Amino acid sequence: MTQQPPAGTGLGFGALFTKHVVSARYVAGAWSGFELRAFEDLRFSPAAMVMHYGQAIFEGLKAFRSTAADEVLIFRAADCARRFDRSATRMAMPPLPAGMFVDAVRTLVEADAAEVPSAPGSSLYIRPVMVADEPSLAVRPSIEFSFLVLASPVDSFFASGRSMIDAYAQRDHIRAALGGTGDVKCAGNYAGAMAAKADAQAHNCDEVLWLDAREHRDVEEFGAMNCFVVRGEDDHAELITPGLGGTILPGHTRATVITLAGRRGLTVREEPIELSQVLDPYGPVSEVFACGTAAGVAPVHRILTDTGEERTIGDRPGPVTSLLAADYVAVTHGELEPEPDWITKIAG
Known part of the structure; x- marks a missing residue:
């Protein structure tokens, strides 16, 4: 059965993170602009609605080092943006302003481009996520949300040495x-x-x-x-x-x-x-x-x-x-x- 590589033998999947995150807030019916900030722990109220009623969506996409030039290639960001908005609508969450998803992903990858791995089978896994963070126990859709984009340098999803x-x-x-x-x-x-x-x-x-x-x-x-x-x-x-x-x-x-x-x-x-x-x-x-x-x-x-x-x-x-x-x-x-x-x- 596939296991993640032991500590110190490889990147693994989702255990290491780059230096930055991108974040934005939805309050009073509108999204703020996003900002690039240091990767650090978040602080939520114990009553944050995501922890009680599960209003949370995410996407997954990857950035790869080009083999032909000194470039990083983000794959299908616009498609992920469209699916993210569709997920938000289904979960009674506010879609992002046009262009914010792709711009936020690009901003994070530009800031942490040096951390995109180059070994065969490796990549930068990018995780945009939106959660309901309004402090309330009322059983209804939240009216406050956080949007975050973080990234993790990864090896193959399955352990090295196993191809099937x-x-x-x-x-x-x-x-x-x-x-x-x-x-x-x-x-x-x-x-x-x-x-x-x-x-x-x-x-x-x-x-x-x-x-x-x-x-x-x-x-x-x-x-x-x-x-x-x-x-x-x-x-x-x-x-x-x-x-x-x-x-x-x-x-x-x-x-x-x-x-x-x-x-x-x-x-x-x-x-x-x-x-x-x-x-x-x-x-x-x-x-x-x-x-x-x-x-x-x-x-x-x-x-x-x-x-x-x-x-x-x-x-x-x-x-x-x-x-x-x-x-x-x-x-x-x-x-x-x-x-x-x-x-x-x-x-x-």
């Missing part, structure tokens, strides 16, 4: 149902998933493989990543991912992979994926991979279920997964032409 992950599918918990918050990035989605994550780890797996809430039949997504399978092989290979129907987070890495696959001439279909088909060693599913900002493209080695079914997908990444993983690394590092608005450049 194991996933555990169980039916005791669900991630999201129609009408819920499954398609936005609110903190409560992750809190509710921790028990299932612990269950997966207890079964010597790295990640949860979530199933649909109604039938527990179709694959939806991994713990913090979207899901793809490859159906068929060679010239007949097709890339399949569950459609966005309100219960799946519309991941930016997912969207990137779909675009990159299209450039390669691969057929991409958004349709239900039955777990039974994924588990069938003689069926059409030849490869499985997860993808997300934190992990990039993560090939799946093995899937285990709560009923004892198990399938080893492969002991090495499949050809389609390998191709798309390489293209993803190339486009985020400036080696492959991006789509418009994918890259924000910062002098390194």
